Amino acid sequence: MVSPAIALAFIPFLMTLIIRYRHYFLLFWRAVILRKIQDYTTGLSREERAFQYVMTHSIPGDLENILSTFDTWCYRSEYLSNVGPEKGKILERLISETVPLTVLELGTYCGYSALRMARNLSLSARLYTVEMDKGNAAVAEKIIRLAGFDEDMVEQIIGPTDEIIPQLRERFGVDKFDFVFMNHWKRCYLRDLQLLEDYDLLQEGSIVVADNVIFTGAPHFMQYAKSCGKYSWKIHRTHLEYFRHIRDGMAELTYIGLKGGT
Structure with a gap:
């Protein structure tokens, strides 16, 4: 069993790791964990959720608006591997x-x-x-x-x-x-x-x-x-x-x- 003293000694290392790779942890959260939660709660795929958002918030036929609506959803809601x-x-x-x-x-x-x-x-x-x-x-x-x-x-x-x-x-x-x-x-x-x-x-x-x-x-x-x-x-x-x-x-x-x- 790891002693409390040894466990405490690892805390600075773990904190450094989390801070250094925080963007990758955030990516994992948004792309994997959040996706699974939303898949379960909504019964829709992530891509279907994005489509619903675009349909609700964009202007049909306005290409620039459709793209920017996609981008807004990806920045603020869930991650999509668009270009x-x-x-x-x-x-x-x-x-x-x-x-x-x-x-x-x-x-x-x-x-x-x-x-x-x-x-x-x-x-x-x-x-x-x-x-x-x-x-x-x-x-x-x-x-x-x-x-x-x-x-x-x-x-x-x-x-x-x-x-x-x-x-x-x-x-x-x-x-x-x-x-x-x-x-x-x-x-x-x-x-x-x-x-x-x-x-x-x-x-x-x-x-x-x-x-x-x-x-x-x-x-x-x-x-x-x-x-x-x-x-x-x-x-x-x-x-x-x-x-x-x-x-x-x-x-x-x-x-x-x-x-x-x-």
Whole structure:
């Protein structure tokens, strides 16, 4: 049994630990503990609760208002792993600079990042967004249509990314993607990037943007991107969505194809 004197000696250490990592403890509270409590008491998923808030407090068709309402809920109520406003602006800038005609999003979640990308696309462009979770996909579909985007601009595809990617050319008539945004399971980043390569869905100059490469990180994906010789790359250092004290980053890869291997 630990003596009181020994237990007291650990108090300063524990206090230092809590203070130093308080933002991570807060993230754990909001993302895990609070979510479970609210799931139990409301009978709704966190994503459904966010949708109810957006429906109640936003203006249909007003994209900026819908995004800011999402952000308000995430700052003040519960945590959602949207791309968030800081990284969202980077994503929008990259879309505006590259002017893609075909865009693929892996991980629709609640539709937040799809809205940010879609509003910067030309009228002739098309965004295909893939979501595995049917509940999240239902929320995203409502949010995307609430913002005023139809299926000619934003088409949602429901299913696992490793099943959908091989079907994109035959089923959806896509030849190549100019821009790809990855914001799904980090462990799937590398697998899905290689699937895009294997099915010849990238062309020289295609941009691949991957979120959360610092927190929680995607080390195998980044190691491959840096060493395979098929990409030039850079990291946009930012912060975790809705937590300005937790460092994060987005990877921007530019596909150069086999030229990089020679």
